[in-house]
Amino acid sequence: EVQLVESGGGLVRAGGSLRLSCTASGFTFSSYSMHWVRQAPGKGLEWVSYINSRSSNIYYADSVKGRFTISRDNAENSLYLQINSLRADDTAVYYCARAPQEMATRVDYWGQGTLVTVSS
Amino acid sequence: DIQMTQSPSSLSASVGDRVTITCRASQGISTWLAWYQQKPEKAPKSLIYKASSLQSGVPSRFSGTGSGTDFTLTISSLQPEDFATYYCQQYNSFPLTFGGGTKVEIK
Numbered sequence: 001e002v003q004l005v006e007s008g009g010g011l012v013r014a015g016g017s018l019r020l021s022c023t024a025s026g027f028t029f030s031s032y033s034m035h036w037v038r039q040a041p042g043k044g045l046e047w048v049s050y051i052n053s054r055s056s057n058i059y060y061a062d063s064v065k066g067r068f069t070i071s072r073d074n075a076e077n078s079l080y081l082q083i084n085s086l087r088a089d090d091t092a093v094y095y096c097a098r099a100p101q102e103m104a105t106r107v108d109y110w111g112q113g114t115l116v117t118v119s120s
Numbered sequence: 121d122i123q124m125t126q127s128p129s130s131l132s133a134s135v136g137d138r139v140t141i142t143c144r145a146s147q148g149i150s151t152w153l154a155w156y157q158q159k160p161e162k163a164p165k166s167l168i169y170k171a172s173s174l175q176s177g178v179p180s181r182f183s184g185t186g187s188g189t190d191f192t193l194t195i196s197s198l199q200p201e202d203f204a205t206y207y208c209q210q211y212n213s214f215p216l217t218f219g220g221g222t223k224v225e226i227k
Contacts, residue, residue, distance in 0.1 A: 035216075037164075044207065044218055044219070044220050044221045045156075045158075045164065045207055045209070045218040045221075046218065047209075047215055047216040047217065047218070050214065050216075059214045059215070061215050062215070095163055095164070100169075103169070103211065105152070105211035105212075105213075105214070105216060106152075106154055106169055106211045107154070107156075107164075107166060107209075108166050108169075108175065109166070110163040110164050110165070110166075111163060112162075112163050113163055
């Protein structure tokens, strides 16, 4: 069974930093591309970032470019999102999501999410 | 960026009703469109990919059609567990973009 478990969320002051983690199990993590998607309270889904299996292709949404860094450790079956210079509008549930092997731009499995709250 | 517009933003329906949700892309995306279901306080769940292919385990009452810029998600006979918010998403190109969501409520 595919499982994605996020951690690292919490309450942080504007301008601060946080590192989110996602631990994967139930599949060969090193063979799959991964995404981060976020959802502000009461709002819709917003794609944040993508990383391929070898970390050779990385993309970011314009809203986070230069402040967020996606990375992964295939030996640890883990995906990360380093978020710096946090702003109030970064407050959201952050989901780790897997892309199917045949289409890296799609999502087939989602984690349960971790909440990041930015206080001013 | 490709903008995705869903309609309606919400609807009320009864168990057994046929429900249709539409999604329009601001430019052609072939059939690179997915639909997701999200229940309150839960993570999204993948329903349909490539506009009309059902994700494994998804009931056959869900179906998707469309190509280019216009797409639909249909629930043929609404069940109590289907009351949720539905999102479309284009995966033709980065940045990936989602529609604003359609909340399906009980009438």
